[in-house]
Amino acid sequence: MDRKLVAILAADVVGYSTLMEQDEQGTFERLRAGQKELFEPEIARHHGRIFKLMGDGLLAEFGSVVDAVECAVSLQRGLAERNANVAEDQRVHVRIGINLGEVIVEGDDCYGDGVNIAARLEQLADPGGICVSGKVAREVENKLSFGFEPMGEQKVKNIAEPIQAFRVKFDGIPLPPRSTGKPEKHWATVAIGGVLALLIAGGGSWYVLRSPVALSREPSIAVLPFANMSGDPSQDYLGSGIAEDIITMLSSFPELRVVSRSSSSVYDKPVKVQQVGEDLKVSYVIEGSVRKAGGKVRVTAQLVDASTGEHVWAKRYDEESGDVAVLQDNVANRVNDTIAGLRGEIRKKEEADAWSKAAPSLEEYDYYLRGHQLYFRFTKEDNAEARAIWQEGLAQFPDSALLRTKIAFSYIHDIGWGSTDDPWRDTELAWRLGTEAQAIPHKSRLETLFCHWVMTALYQWHEGDFARSVVEAEAAASLVPYDAWARADLAYYLAAAGKTDRGIELLEDSIRRDAKNMDWYFGNLAIAYYFADRPADSVVALQKMKAPWDINLAAAYARLGKLDEARASIAKLLKAKPGWTIQKEAVFPTTKHPQYVEPLLTTYLSDLAKAGLPEK
Incomplete structure (x- = not known):
């Protein structure tokens, strides 16, 4: 495990959500300018590096x-200086905290108390002020002209020992005059925003500070080099390569803390799993072996509970060894798909542990896991029970972004599956919960994923904003590059917004990766093919479903000119859903906003009319 001594600077905008509410579009445009004009240049000029x-x-x-x-x-x-010409209610004020301490380095990221203390110091700072630790104050006391005002020892959340804190006293910053009349438009209104809201700006992958409450018991895992059982030392590379690929894939999933390769690769000799767990402070260990004989390779992999040594899961894979890179990728993908993700073996084990706990000892994360197990049964009754569990948890943890998003997902489930008597009411409830979750600061990577995922649906359903739905979908997808389930779901919203090529790409990749393909994967793919003007491929995808979606079959057949098949599909639909019409389909599932972006919607409804779906 690599460590180094560094100074960590943590910055946070005061009242960021209010600024976005007041002028979302203007704020969004100025965020990107602020990134380039102030924060990136100043940090670079002072030889710093933004890592979160x-x-x-x-x-x-x-x-x-x-x-x-x-x-x-x-x-x-x-x-x-930039706030001087901006109205009072539009000014950006930032808190900054600085700590000097040892951090754990993993790739481009830093972790540990050295980082956490800087974040806590930032929360102690005044708007527009700087708060530093005693270590920082002592180190620079005689090197800078700034003074330091003692704030005494501060007891902060999740740090055992009190922190000695100092307020930096820096002169020469003019007090901004109170503006009279119409304020000038000035990029400083959100100068810091471009750095602080890159995700909204669309594009880069980003990482967030882990909430110490929400994921206090997130599962952690180490992947050991797979043992070479071939008797040929020249084949050692194969086991190490498979382990490295698995680490890469597992590391992308926000709910797992994965030990770096440099830390786990030292265990290249047989070792007790419990010892690995104790050394690396992990919940689970993946170990395995590789045996190559001729053109065949046999790979075994097993997931072990690091505290007990009990096997949670084991699997054997027999592969052709023509292309080593493809072989490694295939095995790593299958292991990742089985172990990680929202339906993986680790999740099942964690859910079982959560249900074994007595109610008084439940943490926020336990409520999440308990409800999740029910939610994934996909029935109206189980969904309602999952929501009740998450609502109970939210009463205990009222600041939880995690539980807010899950309750919002439960409403989305009812709306999409037609399990509610008032779709628009539930859409508004989900919107309120989703936007509240978005406004909560310092979310974990899992909470960030769920926020963008849930808002992907809600920007389309509640606001009719297909463009913003695409931004949220791409942000969520970038956080889970190997999770088939999430990306297959997100792909639907991309296709509905007209991003058919991207939707097809995600869905075809999900189907390739997921050994347990769901029927709706092919349904979503069929919709994307249809809107990409590939109706024949749409029909093929629908026919791979156990229960093909009749309305989508009807539209695809109509586009192909096969009107008899199209009308037969509509007849089946109307038998199951008497009274369904083009008007209802246009605003499904919420009854308020168009289901698809124009001109896709008009084309779709025209094909349904040809197939015989009544107008009203």
Whole structure:
């Protein structure tokens, strides 16, 4: 495990949600300018590096604590100068915290108390101010012209020992005058925003500070090099390669903490799993073996509970060895798909553990797991019970973004599956919960995933905003590049918004990766094919379902000119859903907004009319 001593700067916008509510579009446009004009240049000029971006905050590391403090002062001065010509209610104020400490390094990311303390110091700072630890103050006391005001020892959340904190006293920042009359438009209104809201800006993958409450018992895992059983030392690379590919895939899933390859690869000799668990502080270990003989390779893999040594899951794979890279990818993908994700073996084990707990000892994460097990049964009754569990958890943990998103998902489930007597009421309930979750700061990667996933549906369903739905879908998909279930679901919303090529790409990849393909994967793929003007492929995809969706078959057949088949499909639909009409289909499932973006919707409804679906 790599460690280093660095200065960590944590910054956070005060009242970020209010700024977005007041002028979302203008804020969005100015965010990107602010990124380029202030925060990135200043941090780079002071030899720093941004390693975490959050919806309303960032974390940066500096090799020099002097550089970190000077950078913080420059940022606050820059913001104050730009706020001078901005109306009071539009000004951006930022809190900054700085700590000097040892951090754990994994790839481009940093973890540990050194980082967490900086984040806690930022919360102690005044708007427009800087708060530093005692270590920082002592290190720079005689090197800078700034003064330090003692704030005493501060007891902060999830840090055992009190922190000695100091307020930085820096002169020369003019107090912004109170604006009279119409304010000037100025990028400083959200100067920090471009750095702090890159996800909204669309595009980059981003990582967030883990909420210490929400995921206090997130599962953790180490992947050991797969033992070479071939008797030929030259084949050692194969087992190491498979392990490395599995680590890469597992690391992408937000609910897992995966030990880096450099930490787990030292166990290249037989070792007790319990020892690995104790050394690396992990819940689970993946181990296995590779045996190559001729053109065949046999790979075994097993998931072991690191505390008990009990096997949770084991599997054997027999592969052709013509292309080693393909072989490694195939095995790693199957292991990842079985173990990780929302339906994986780790999730099942964690759910069982959550149900074994007595009610008084339940954590926020336990409520999430309990409800999740029911939710994935996909019945109206189980969904209602899952929602009740999450609502009970939310009463215990009222600041939970995790439980808010899950309750919102339960409403989306009822709406989409026609299990509600008032779709628009439930859409509004889901929207309120989703937007509340989005506004909660410092979300974990899992909470971030769920926020963007749930808002993908809600921007389309509640707002009729297909463009923003695409932004949310792409953001969510980027967080789970190997999770077939999530990406297959998100692909539907991309296709509905007219991004058919991207939808097809995600769905075809999900079907390739997922050994347990769901019927609706092919249904979603059929919709994407249809809107991409590939009706024949749409019919083929629908026919792979156990229960093909008649309305989509009808539209595809009508597009192909096969009107007899189209009318037969509509007849089956009307037998199951008497009274269904083109008007209802146009605004399904919420009854308020169009189901698909134009001109896709008009084309779709025209084909359904040809197939014989009544207008009213």
